[in-house]
Amino acid sequence: MSTQHREYEREQKKLDDTIAIIDSEITQLREDIREATDDYVKQVVNSKKSKDLRYLEDQGREKPYFGRVDFMKDEVYELDQVYIGKRGIVRGDTFDSVVVDWRAPIASLYYSGESKDAFYRMGREIVRGEVTLKRNFAIEQGKITGIYDGAVKETIHREMGDPDDFLQEGFIDEFLAANLNQANDSRLKDIVATIQSEQNDIIRAEKERPIVVQGVAGSGKTTIALHRLSYLIYNYQDSMMSKKFMVFAPNRMFLTYISDVLPELGVDDVQQSTFIDWAARLVKPLLPKGWRITSPDKPIQLFFEADQDEREQELTRNRLRFKGSLVCKEALEQYIRYVIETRIPFKKLSFQYNKTKQVFTIPGDFIRQSFLEQFAHLPYQRRLDSLRKHIKQEMNKQMFAHLRELKIDLDKQGLAKFEKMLETILETYMSSFPTLEAFASYRELITDIELLRKLVSPEIEDGVIVDVCESSNKLFAEERMEAEDIAPLLYLQHIIEGMSKAEHFDHTVIDEAQDLSALEIAVVSLATKSQSLTIVGDIAQGIHSYRGIHSWEELTQGIFQKLRPSYYTLSQSYRSTIEIMQCANEVLRQIDLPETVLAKPVLRHGEKPIMISPATRAKLWEDISQRVASYREEGFQTIAIVTKTIGASKKAYKGLQESIEGLTLLGSKDSQFPGGVTVMPAFLTKGLQFDVVLLLDVDTYDDNEWDAKLLYVAMTRPVHRLVMAHGEGTEPPLLLGMPNELYIKQ
Numbered sequence: 001m002s003t004q005h006r007e008y009e010r011e012q013k014k015l016d017d018t019i020a021i022i023d024s025e026i027t028q029l030r031e032d033i034r035e036a037t038d039d040y041v042k043q044v045v046n047s048k049k050s051k052d053l054r055y056l057e058d059q060g061r062e063k064p065y066f067g068r069v070d071f072m073k074d075e076v077y078e079l080d081q082v083y084i085g086k087r088g089i090v091r092g093d094t095f096d097s098v099v100v101d102w103r104a105p106i107a108s109l110y111y112s113g114e115s116k117d118a119f120y121r122m123g124r125e126i127v128r129g130e131v132t133l134k135r136n137f138a139i140e141q142g143k144i145t146g147i148y149d150g151a152v153k154e155t156i157h158r159e160m161g162d163p164d165d166f167l168q169e170g171f172i173d174e175f176l177a178a179n180l181n182q183a184n185d186s187r188l189k190d191i192v193a194t195i196q197s198e199q200n201d202i203i204r205a206e207k208e209r210p211i212v213v214q215g216v217a218g219s220g221k222t223t224i225a226l227h228r229l230s231y232l233i234y235n236y237q238d239s240m241m242s243k244k245f246m247v248f249a250p251n252r253m254f255l256t257y258i259s260d261v262l263p264e265l266g267v268d269d270v271q272q273s274t275f276i277d278w279a280a281r282l283v284k285p286l287l288p289k290g291w292r293i294t295s296p297d298k299p300i301q302l303f304f305e306a307d308q309d310e311r312e313q314e315l316t317r318n319r320l321r322f323k324g325s326l327v328c329k330e331a332l333e334q335y336i337r338y339v340i341e342t343r344i345p346f347k348k349l350s351f352q353y354n355k356t357k358q359v360f361t362i363p364g365d366f367i368r369q370s371f372l373e374q375f376a377h378l379p380y381q382r383r384l385d386s387l388r389k390h391i392k393q394e395m396n397k398q399m400f401a402h403l404r405e406l407k408i409d410l411d412k413q414g415l416a417k418f419e420k421m422l423e424t425i426l427e428t429y430m431s432s433f434p435t436l437e438a439f440a441s442y443r444e445l446i447t448d449i450e451l452l453r454k455l456v457s458p459e460i461e462d463g464v465i466v467d468v469c470e471s472s473n474k475l476f477a478e479e480r481m482e483a484e485d486i487a488p489l490l491y492l493q494h495i496i497e498g499m500s501k502a503e504h505f506d507h508t509v510i511d512e513a514q515d516l517s518a519l520e521i522a523v524v525s526l527a528t529k530s531q532s533l534t535i536v537g538d539i540a541q542g543i544h545s546y547r548g549i550h551s552w553e554e555l556t557q558g559i560f561q562k563l564r565p566s567y568y569t570l571s572q573s574y575r576s577t578i579e580i581m582q583c584a585n586e587v588l589r590q591i592d593l594p595e596t597v598l599a600k601p602v603l604r605h606g607e608k609p610i611m612i613s614p615a616t617r618a619k620l621w622e623d624i625s626q627r628v629a630s631y632r633e634e635g636f637q638t639i640a641i642v643t644k645t646i647g648a649s650k651k652a653y654k655g656l657q658e659s660i661e662g663l664t665l666l667g668s669k670d671s672q673f674p675g676g677v678t679v680m681p682a683f684l685t686k687g688l689q690f691d692v693v694l695l696l697d698v699d700t701y702d703d704n705e706w707d708a709k710l711l712y713v714a715m716t717r718p719v720h721r722l723v724m725a726h727g728e729g730t731e732p733p734l735l736l737g738m739p740n741e742l743y744i745k746q
């Protein structure tokens with residue numbers, strides 16, 4: 001460790017040599033790009049060189065690498081000594097690799113944690129051997145300030161026993177600790193130097209299958225998903241373009257929050273959107289003129305604001321859950337089958353060749369079979385096109401066999417006449433097939449109680465079907481749709497017309513995926529090539545009970561069942577201190593959730609969370625303002641005052657704006673995350689992190705699964721400090737079981 005390390009001098013010399021090489025590279029690159037050129041190829045090369053130069057000047061020269069791995073290859077016994085950095089550095093004159101890019105295949109050894117029986121993949125080949133050294137460096141401005149040896153798990157195992165015993169309690173290696181304790185600002189940053197082996201497996205997972213990650217709060221899901229994009233673009237430049245990557249995230253503010261880290265990772269032109277923004281754009285052309293989509297915030301108010309009508313809540317939950325479910329997906333597929341069975345007559349087609357009076361017939365069964373079996377894989381409208389071609393071929397076949405038999409040769413004019421006749425007959429025949437239109441079909445299905453009952457699986461209760469149809473009918477009568485109608489409508493459009501190829505992504509990340517419905521995820525997968533999807537989320541943070549996923553099995557056993565999806569879990573949490581995570585875990589203990597485990601915080605201690613209960617609102621505002629001032633003095637930059645509801649945020653803002661300078665109120669329409677001191681409702685804090693969180697009205701979170709999840713989300717946002725406030729004399733139902741020693745009452 002540290003500068004006293006026995007190999008410090010050797011390593012510093014190596015670093016000096018590397019920097020000297022970089023300096024000469026910088027000189028050469030500056031020279032190369034100085035000349036203006038009209039040659040397109042040269043312009044492209046120069047643009048790449050300018051990028052390389054910028055990296056070397058801005059970061060590479062100061063800190064060319066962060067790690068080293070020594071690898072003894074099996075059989076040949078060749079020792080590879082590899083220095084790993086954020087970008088690869090190659091000598092321009094000899095093409096020797098000076099620093100290996102963290103995304104390169106061999107760099108995997110640095111992260112994978114295995115020492116004996118280690119391997120990495122080079123294309124299809126597996127290179128085996130032993131990692132004889134894994135070394136981390138802390139480097140500041142070209143000087144080594146720390147050297148840390150050993151892969152975490154192996155070192156502990158060697159010296160102390162089973163690493164899992166330590167990980168249970170929260171363990172962290174020294175290098176990671178040094179990194180985590182650095183002053184934290186609110187933005188996400190790259191973690192290339194400290195990626196842990198279980199995170200590495202996800203980043204480097206096979207590209208052509210969906211991967212689903214269940215990870216506790218702060219386990220690095222967002223961070224890893226973005227690193228995975230960087231890994232994919234580096235390794236599959238020939239088949240993937242970052243322009244065709246898509247990142248779906250819960251709100252617009254979150255997107256700006258993550259956007260800083262993408263250029264750092266070398267992927268700057270990725271598409272980013274919320275599911276609703278993207279899907280609404282696709283759905284708009286399908287809607288009749290004048291129709292509107294209602295605000296997705298409406299249900300949030302209905303479920304989280306106080307004094308709401310319970311029957312309205314039940315009705316809305318029934319309707320919205322149904323519209324996002326796999327049962328609804330099945331009903332949409334059934335609907336098409338139903339239309340085919342009941343509305344297509346599959347009559348035989350007969351036509352006569354006037355010249356010979358011969359009558360030809362194509363039997364109804366032939367047509368039915370072609371439509372139902374041969375073209376079953378196609379969307380409905382494309383099936384019609386294929387069927388028409390198929391019938392025409394058959395008509396031609398019969399007709400020309402007949403002409404051959406009679407040795408009749410049709411001249412050009414005769415052929416044209418025959419062609420015209422076929423077209424007219426086909427036109428008339430095909431008009432017996434209904435033309436389906438997604439919107440009208442969806443409206444029919446979702447508002448007709450009898451029809452829906454017939455097509456939906458029997459396990460869905462009649463009451464739910466009535467709720468779905470009646471309340472959808474009411475909404476549609478006002479020429480409005482809700483956000484939850486978009487996915488079923490797009491899915492139906494896909495079964496009827498197919499999804500436009502222009503919309504296809506090379507890879508898609510879905511962050512906070514637990515808040516999308518299964519059907520929404522199915523729609524995203526239709527728009528993604530080769531099912532190359534990274535889906536990350538946490539069931540324990542699923543706050544949209546009325547729409548989101550309840551179990552990852554809806555994906556792994558449902559939508560992706562046939563695609564061999566990979567499922568990973570992450571239980572180590574890196575964001576908050578042990579003290580904060582212990583309190584947050586108490587909330588989760590109150591509810592029984594499948595597939596979720598309690599977060600294991602890494603070993604980073606801080607102050608215990610504080611609980612306050614001022615007697616009046618005025619006292620609360622005074623207390624909060626004072627705390628904000630003193631946290632600011634301590635140097636904390638991002639401080640969030642978090643309320644349960646949108647309404648409460650507005651009130652808190654009113655109460656605090658005079659006394660807190662620069663306070664910003666945030667709502668779901670905001671697309672910029674301003675940093676500083678902010679007030680916002682809990683649901684908007686999803687995915688974000690702050691130095692300090694002041695959580696108001698914790699007594700208003702009721703003892704039910706949905707409030708518990710919302711409270712858990714809010715409590716797991718701070719990196720350093722958490723303050724919880726409740727009314728004097730009230731007992732927060734979700735914190736009743738929390739042992740007193742976990743927090744400080746003030």
Ligand SMILES: Nc1ncnc2c1ncn2[C@@H]1O[C@H](COP(=O)(O)OP(=O)(O)OP(=O)(O)O)[C@@H](O)[C@H]1O
Nearest residue numbers: 191194195196217218219220221222223574575687
């Ligand atoms: N291996 C790591 N080394 C250093 N920091 C890490 C590592 N993994 C995660 N982190 C840090 O942990 C914090 C949380 O990461 P991130 O926001 O990606 O987690 P998440 O799982 O998406 O969280 P949540 O579900 O709570 O929103 C970030 O500050 C990130 O930099």
